[in-house]
Amino acid sequence: MKVVYRLLGVGSAECMIKIGEDRYTFYAGDVTNALGDILFALLRVNPLYPDGKYSPENNSATFRWDGEPEETEWGFRLIEGDRLLVTINHDHKIKLKTECSYQAFLEDILASAEQILEEYGILGFSEMWYGYGFPIESYLKLKYSQKHMSAFPLAEEDKSFKSDLTTEFKLLKEILKDDGSCEDLGK
Template sequence: MKFSYMDIRSGNATCVLEINKQKFEFYPTFHSDALGDFVSYVASIHPLCKLSWKDGAFPKMNGGIEWHTGPYLLRWELERDFEDLEITITEIQNPIADRKKNPNFPRTVLRTKCNFDEFVLCIVKELDRVIKQRGILGYRQEWQNYTFPIDGFLALKYACLYQKPFEITKKQSGTSLEEELDLLMKNID
Protein backbone atom coordinates (compact mmCIF):
# COMPACT_ATOMS: atom_id res chain seq x y z
CA MET A 1 0.00 0.00 0.00
CA LYS A 2 1.27 3.46 -0.85
CA PHE A 3 -0.09 6.99 -0.63
CA SER A 4 1.79 9.86 -2.30
CA TYR A 5 0.89 13.53 -2.48
CA MET A 6 3.39 15.24 -4.74
CA ASP A 7 3.96 17.78 -7.51
CA ILE A 8 2.37 20.44 -5.31
CA ARG A 9 2.60 23.64 -7.33
CA SER A 10 0.42 26.60 -8.23
CA GLY A 11 -2.66 25.11 -6.64
CA ASN A 12 -2.39 21.69 -8.28
CA ALA A 13 -1.10 18.40 -6.95
CA THR A 14 -0.80 14.75 -7.86
CA CYS A 15 -2.10 12.08 -5.50
CA VAL A 16 -1.10 8.48 -6.13
CA LEU A 17 -2.83 5.67 -4.28
CA GLU A 18 -1.50 2.15 -4.72
CA ILE A 19 -3.69 -0.40 -3.05
CA ASN A 20 -4.34 -4.10 -3.61
CA LYS A 21 -1.98 -4.14 -6.61
CA GLN A 22 -3.83 -1.30 -8.33
CA LYS A 23 -2.49 2.19 -8.93
CA PHE A 24 -4.68 5.29 -9.14
CA GLU A 25 -3.65 8.88 -9.89
CA PHE A 26 -5.74 11.90 -9.01
CA TYR A 27 -5.11 15.59 -9.66
CA PRO A 28 -6.76 17.82 -7.04
CA THR A 29 -6.82 21.57 -7.58
CA PHE A 30 -6.86 24.56 -5.25
CA HIS A 31 -10.63 24.89 -5.63
CA SER A 32 -10.85 22.58 -2.62
CA ASP A 33 -8.61 22.02 0.37
CA ALA A 34 -7.89 18.51 -0.86
CA LEU A 35 -5.17 17.47 1.56
CA GLY A 36 -6.66 19.34 4.53
CA ASP A 37 -10.11 17.85 4.04
CA PHE A 38 -8.63 14.39 3.52
CA VAL A 39 -6.50 14.52 6.69
CA SER A 40 -9.41 15.85 8.76
CA TYR A 41 -11.63 13.11 7.33
CA VAL A 42 -9.17 10.37 8.27
CA ALA A 43 -8.72 11.90 11.74
CA SER A 44 -12.51 12.05 12.18
CA ILE A 45 -12.77 8.25 11.84
CA HIS A 46 -9.61 7.44 13.82
CA PRO A 47 -10.61 6.48 17.37
CA LEU A 48 -7.40 7.87 18.90
CA CYS A 49 -7.87 11.28 17.30
CA LYS A 50 -11.27 11.89 18.85
CA LEU A 51 -10.93 10.86 22.47
CA SER A 52 -9.13 13.83 23.95
CA TRP A 53 -10.25 16.55 21.55
CA LYS A 54 -13.28 18.74 21.94
CA ASP A 55 -16.32 17.50 20.11
CA GLY A 56 -16.24 18.79 16.59
CA ALA A 57 -12.45 19.17 16.33
CA PHE A 58 -12.54 16.57 13.56
CA PRO A 59 -16.26 16.48 12.79
CA LYS A 60 -17.72 13.36 11.19
CA MET A 61 -17.97 14.07 7.49
CA ASN A 62 -21.11 12.22 6.44
CA GLY A 63 -21.06 11.38 2.78
CA GLY A 64 -17.30 11.79 2.51
CA ILE A 65 -15.27 14.61 1.04
CA GLU A 66 -14.92 15.98 -2.46
CA TRP A 67 -11.82 17.05 -4.30
CA HIS A 68 -12.12 19.44 -7.23
CA THR A 69 -10.11 17.96 -10.08
CA GLY A 70 -11.19 20.24 -12.90
CA PRO A 71 -13.69 18.46 -15.12
CA TYR A 72 -15.17 16.35 -12.30
CA LEU A 73 -15.30 16.03 -8.53
CA LEU A 74 -13.70 13.10 -6.78
CA ARG A 75 -15.69 11.86 -3.78
CA TRP A 76 -13.81 9.90 -1.11
CA GLU A 77 -15.85 7.78 1.28
CA LEU A 78 -14.13 5.93 4.11
CA GLU A 79 -15.95 3.44 6.30
CA ARG A 80 -13.98 2.05 9.23
CA ASP A 81 -14.98 -1.25 10.82
CA PHE A 82 -12.43 -1.89 13.57
CA GLU A 83 -9.21 -2.91 11.78
CA ASP A 84 -10.80 -2.86 8.31
CA LEU A 85 -11.33 0.17 6.13
CA GLU A 86 -13.58 0.28 3.11
CA ILE A 87 -12.55 2.93 0.60
CA THR A 88 -14.91 4.10 -2.12
CA ILE A 89 -13.78 6.72 -4.62
CA THR A 90 -16.34 8.02 -7.08
CA GLU A 91 -16.13 10.56 -9.89
CA ILE A 92 -19.13 12.87 -9.97
CA GLN A 93 -20.06 15.72 -12.23
CA ASN A 94 -18.54 19.11 -11.43
CA PRO A 95 -21.39 21.60 -11.93
CA ILE A 96 -18.88 24.45 -12.27
CA ALA A 97 -17.13 22.78 -15.22
CA ASP A 98 -20.14 21.23 -16.94
CA ARG A 99 -23.73 22.33 -16.36
CA LYS A 100 -25.30 19.76 -18.73
CA LYS A 101 -26.19 16.42 -17.15
CA ASN A 102 -23.39 14.01 -17.98
CA PRO A 103 -24.67 10.41 -18.26
CA ASN A 104 -21.20 9.02 -17.44
CA PHE A 105 -21.43 10.21 -13.81
CA PRO A 106 -21.36 9.10 -11.11
CA ARG A 107 -18.67 6.53 -11.87
CA THR A 108 -17.04 4.39 -9.18
CA VAL A 109 -13.26 4.46 -9.61
CA LEU A 110 -12.37 2.31 -6.61
CA ARG A 111 -14.14 0.23 -4.01
CA THR A 112 -11.84 -1.86 -1.87
CA LYS A 113 -11.01 -2.90 1.67
CA CYS A 114 -7.68 -2.64 3.43
CA ASN A 115 -6.19 -2.56 6.91
CA PHE A 116 -7.08 0.74 8.59
CA ASP A 117 -3.82 1.13 10.56
CA GLU A 118 -1.67 0.43 7.48
CA PHE A 119 -3.62 3.02 5.47
CA VAL A 120 -3.21 5.66 8.19
CA LEU A 121 0.50 4.90 8.54
CA CYS A 122 1.00 5.38 4.77
CA ILE A 123 -0.74 8.74 4.96
CA VAL A 124 1.25 9.89 8.00
CA LYS A 125 4.56 8.90 6.39
CA GLU A 126 3.68 10.90 3.29
CA LEU A 127 2.53 13.93 5.27
CA ASP A 128 5.76 13.74 7.24
CA ARG A 129 7.72 13.77 3.98
CA VAL A 130 5.70 16.66 2.55
CA ILE A 131 6.02 18.93 5.58
CA LYS A 132 9.72 18.21 6.05
CA GLN A 133 10.36 18.83 2.36
CA ARG A 134 8.23 21.97 1.95
CA GLY A 135 7.67 23.41 5.41
CA ILE A 136 4.41 24.87 6.67
CA LEU A 137 4.75 28.20 4.87
CA GLY A 138 6.24 26.61 1.76
CA TYR A 139 3.20 24.35 1.46
CA ARG A 140 0.85 27.32 1.73
CA GLN A 141 2.85 29.27 -0.85
CA GLU A 142 2.39 26.47 -3.37
CA TRP A 143 -1.16 25.45 -2.49
CA GLN A 144 -2.35 29.09 -2.38
CA ASN A 145 -5.52 29.36 -0.27
CA TYR A 146 -4.98 26.57 2.21
CA THR A 147 -2.45 25.72 4.88
CA PHE A 148 -0.85 22.41 5.73
CA PRO A 149 -3.29 20.37 7.89
CA ILE A 150 -1.04 20.46 10.95
CA ASP A 151 -3.66 19.60 13.60
CA GLY A 152 -4.91 16.44 11.90
CA PHE A 153 -1.37 15.45 10.95
CA LEU A 154 -0.06 15.74 14.52
CA ALA A 155 -3.05 13.84 15.93
CA LEU A 156 -2.62 11.02 13.40
CA LYS A 157 1.17 10.93 13.80
CA TYR A 158 0.90 10.70 17.58
CA ALA A 159 -1.67 7.90 17.27
CA CYS A 160 0.64 5.97 14.91
CA LEU A 161 3.74 6.44 17.03
CA TYR A 162 2.31 5.85 20.49
CA GLN A 163 -1.04 4.07 19.96
CA LYS A 164 -2.77 6.59 22.19
CA PRO A 165 -4.39 10.01 21.76
CA PHE A 166 -2.47 13.27 21.92
CA GLU A 167 -3.79 14.43 25.30
CA ILE A 168 -4.26 18.12 24.70
CA THR A 169 -7.07 18.52 27.21
CA LYS A 170 -4.98 17.46 30.22
CA LYS A 171 -3.33 20.88 30.29
CA GLN A 172 -5.48 23.92 30.91
CA SER A 173 -3.46 26.02 28.50
CA GLY A 174 -3.57 23.44 25.67
CA THR A 175 -0.51 21.73 24.27
CA SER A 176 3.08 22.69 24.68
CA LEU A 177 4.80 24.12 21.63
CA GLU A 178 7.86 22.06 22.56
CA GLU A 179 5.81 18.82 22.50
CA GLU A 180 4.30 19.77 19.15
CA LEU A 181 7.69 20.60 17.63
CA ASP A 182 9.20 17.37 18.98
CA LEU A 183 6.36 15.41 17.42
CA LEU A 184 6.65 17.31 14.17
CA MET A 185 10.38 16.58 13.88
CA LYS A 186 10.17 12.96 15.07
CA ASN A 187 10.83 10.43 12.30
CA ILE A 188 8.23 7.78 11.68
CA ASP A 189 9.12 4.34 10.34
Protein backbone atom coordinates (compact mmCIF):
# COMPACT_ATOMS: atom_id res chain seq x y z
CA MET A 1 0.00 0.00 0.00
CA LYS A 2 1.18 3.51 -0.82
CA VAL A 3 -0.51 6.70 0.42
CA VAL A 4 0.19 10.21 -0.89
CA TYR A 5 -1.53 13.41 0.28
CA ARG A 6 -0.84 16.62 -1.61
CA LEU A 7 -2.19 20.08 -2.23
CA LEU A 8 -3.51 20.66 -5.73
CA GLY A 9 -3.74 24.42 -5.40
CA VAL A 10 -5.31 26.99 -3.13
CA GLY A 11 -8.08 25.27 -1.16
CA SER A 12 -7.83 21.89 -2.93
CA ALA A 13 -6.11 18.64 -1.95
CA GLU A 14 -6.11 14.98 -2.88
CA CYS A 15 -5.21 11.76 -1.16
CA MET A 16 -4.21 8.88 -3.41
CA ILE A 17 -4.10 5.33 -2.08
CA LYS A 18 -2.54 2.61 -4.20
CA ILE A 19 -3.02 -1.05 -3.33
CA GLY A 20 -1.36 -3.34 -5.85
CA GLU A 21 -2.60 -2.13 -9.22
CA ASP A 22 -5.74 -0.50 -7.77
CA ARG A 23 -5.66 3.26 -7.24
CA TYR A 24 -8.15 5.30 -5.23
CA THR A 25 -8.20 9.10 -5.17
CA PHE A 26 -10.18 11.28 -2.77
CA TYR A 27 -10.48 15.07 -2.82
CA ALA A 28 -10.92 17.65 -0.08
CA GLY A 29 -11.81 21.32 -0.18
CA ASP A 30 -10.78 24.02 2.23
CA VAL A 31 -14.06 23.91 4.16
CA THR A 32 -12.53 20.99 6.08
CA ASN A 33 -9.22 20.74 7.88
CA ALA A 34 -8.19 17.79 5.71
CA LEU A 35 -4.54 17.29 6.67
CA GLY A 36 -5.29 18.16 10.29
CA ASP A 37 -8.15 15.66 10.38
CA ILE A 38 -6.10 12.77 9.00
CA LEU A 39 -3.16 13.44 11.34
CA PHE A 40 -5.40 13.87 14.40
CA ALA A 41 -7.26 10.63 13.58
CA LEU A 42 -3.94 8.76 13.30
CA LEU A 43 -2.91 10.26 16.65
CA ARG A 44 -6.21 9.26 18.21
CA VAL A 45 -5.75 5.57 17.34
CA ASN A 46 -2.07 5.59 18.33
CA PRO A 47 -1.72 3.43 21.49
CA LEU A 48 1.36 5.39 22.59
CA TYR A 49 -0.93 8.30 23.56
CA PRO A 50 -3.15 6.98 26.37
CA ASP A 51 -4.06 10.47 27.66
CA GLY A 52 -7.73 10.06 26.88
CA LYS A 53 -7.41 10.05 23.11
CA TYR A 54 -6.71 6.33 22.76
CA SER A 55 -8.16 3.46 24.69
CA PRO A 56 -8.49 -0.23 23.77
CA GLU A 57 -12.28 0.11 24.01
CA ASN A 58 -12.34 3.16 21.72
CA ASN A 59 -9.58 2.43 19.25
CA SER A 60 -11.21 4.18 16.31
CA ALA A 61 -11.54 7.61 14.76
CA THR A 62 -13.66 9.04 11.97
CA PHE A 63 -13.68 12.31 10.08
CA ARG A 64 -15.29 13.82 6.96
CA TRP A 65 -13.85 15.63 4.00
CA ASP A 66 -16.04 17.96 2.01
CA GLY A 67 -14.81 17.95 -1.57
CA GLU A 68 -17.49 20.31 -2.82
CA PRO A 69 -19.85 18.64 -3.81
CA GLU A 70 -18.35 15.23 -2.95
CA GLU A 71 -18.24 13.98 0.61
CA THR A 72 -15.75 11.42 1.87
CA GLU A 73 -15.95 9.82 5.31
CA TRP A 74 -12.81 8.19 6.65
CA GLY A 75 -12.62 5.62 9.43
CA PHE A 76 -9.52 4.26 11.16
CA ARG A 77 -9.61 1.40 13.64
CA LEU A 78 -6.56 -0.19 15.22
CA ILE A 79 -7.48 -3.87 15.29
CA GLU A 80 -4.46 -5.52 16.88
CA GLY A 81 -0.80 -4.77 17.15
CA ASP A 82 0.23 -2.71 14.14
CA ARG A 83 -2.85 -3.51 12.04
CA LEU A 84 -5.04 -0.59 10.93
CA LEU A 85 -8.44 -1.02 9.32
CA VAL A 86 -9.07 1.83 6.89
CA THR A 87 -12.65 2.35 5.71
CA ILE A 88 -13.50 5.11 3.25
CA ASN A 89 -17.07 5.93 2.25
CA HIS A 90 -17.46 8.21 -0.73
CA ASP A 91 -20.86 9.81 -1.29
CA HIS A 92 -22.37 7.36 1.24
CA LYS A 93 -21.01 4.21 -0.48
CA ILE A 94 -18.10 2.08 0.71
CA LYS A 95 -15.28 2.86 -1.71
CA LEU A 96 -12.42 1.22 0.16
CA LYS A 97 -12.09 -1.12 3.12
CA THR A 98 -8.64 -2.50 3.70
CA GLU A 99 -6.27 -3.58 6.43
CA CYS A 100 -2.67 -2.36 6.49
CA SER A 101 0.25 -1.63 8.76
CA TYR A 102 -0.40 1.41 10.95
CA GLN A 103 3.29 2.35 10.86
CA ALA A 104 3.46 2.11 7.04
CA PHE A 105 0.33 4.26 6.62
CA LEU A 106 1.71 6.75 9.16
CA GLU A 107 5.09 6.86 7.42
CA ASP A 108 3.46 7.74 4.09
CA ILE A 109 1.24 10.46 5.59
CA LEU A 110 4.14 11.99 7.52
CA ALA A 111 6.27 11.97 4.34
CA SER A 112 3.44 13.79 2.56
CA ALA A 113 3.16 16.33 5.40
CA GLU A 114 6.93 16.91 5.21
CA GLN A 115 6.73 17.40 1.45
CA ILE A 116 4.04 20.04 2.03
CA LEU A 117 6.18 21.75 4.67
CA GLU A 118 9.11 21.75 2.26
CA GLU A 119 7.08 23.20 -0.59
CA TYR A 120 4.88 25.74 1.23
CA GLY A 121 6.22 26.24 4.77
CA ILE A 122 4.04 26.56 7.86
CA LEU A 123 2.63 30.01 7.06
CA GLY A 124 2.35 29.30 3.33
CA PHE A 125 0.25 26.22 4.11
CA SER A 126 -2.16 28.40 6.09
CA GLU A 127 -2.55 30.72 3.09
CA MET A 128 -3.01 27.76 0.73
CA TRP A 129 -5.66 26.27 3.00
CA TYR A 130 -7.52 29.53 3.78
CA GLY A 131 -6.66 29.86 7.44
CA TYR A 132 -6.39 26.28 8.63
CA GLY A 133 -2.90 26.20 10.04
CA PHE A 134 -0.44 23.39 9.46
CA PRO A 135 -1.33 20.71 12.07
CA ILE A 136 2.02 21.06 13.84
CA GLU A 137 0.95 19.54 17.19
CA SER A 138 -0.33 16.29 15.68
CA TYR A 139 2.61 16.17 13.27
CA LEU A 140 5.21 16.53 16.06
CA LYS A 141 3.55 13.93 18.30
CA LEU A 142 3.24 11.42 15.46
CA LYS A 143 6.76 12.05 14.15
CA TYR A 144 8.20 11.59 17.65
CA SER A 145 6.23 8.38 18.21
CA GLN A 146 7.35 7.02 14.84
CA LYS A 147 11.00 7.79 15.54
CA HIS A 148 11.19 6.82 19.24
CA MET A 149 8.29 4.36 19.63
CA SER A 150 7.09 6.38 22.62
CA ALA A 151 4.81 9.32 23.29
CA PHE A 152 6.23 12.83 23.05
CA PRO A 153 7.54 13.70 26.53
CA LEU A 154 5.56 16.34 28.37
CA ALA A 155 6.51 17.58 31.82
CA GLU A 156 3.68 18.27 34.24
CA GLU A 157 4.43 21.15 36.59
CA ASP A 158 2.03 23.04 38.83
CA LYS A 159 -1.10 21.86 37.00
CA SER A 160 0.37 22.75 33.59
CA PHE A 161 2.20 20.87 30.86
CA LYS A 162 5.49 21.81 29.24
CA SER A 163 7.25 20.43 26.21
CA ASP A 164 10.87 20.78 25.18
CA LEU A 165 11.11 23.31 22.36
CA THR A 166 14.56 21.97 21.42
CA THR A 167 13.10 18.50 20.79
CA GLU A 168 10.30 20.04 18.72
CA PHE A 169 12.73 22.03 16.57
CA LYS A 170 15.01 19.01 16.12
CA LEU A 171 12.09 17.07 14.63
CA LEU A 172 11.34 19.93 12.24
CA LYS A 173 15.01 20.43 11.41
CA GLU A 174 15.28 16.83 10.19
CA ILE A 175 13.39 17.97 7.10
CA LEU A 176 16.28 20.34 6.29
CA LYS A 177 19.57 19.42 4.64
CA ASP A 178 22.90 20.36 6.22
CA ASP A 179 22.97 23.61 4.22
CA GLY A 180 19.59 24.66 5.63
CA SER A 181 17.62 23.98 2.44
CA CYS A 182 14.86 21.40 2.25
CA GLU A 183 15.43 17.84 1.13
CA ASP A 184 13.51 16.37 -1.76
CA LEU A 185 11.17 14.10 0.17
CA GLY A 186 9.11 13.03 -2.84
CA LYS A 187 8.88 9.33 -3.60
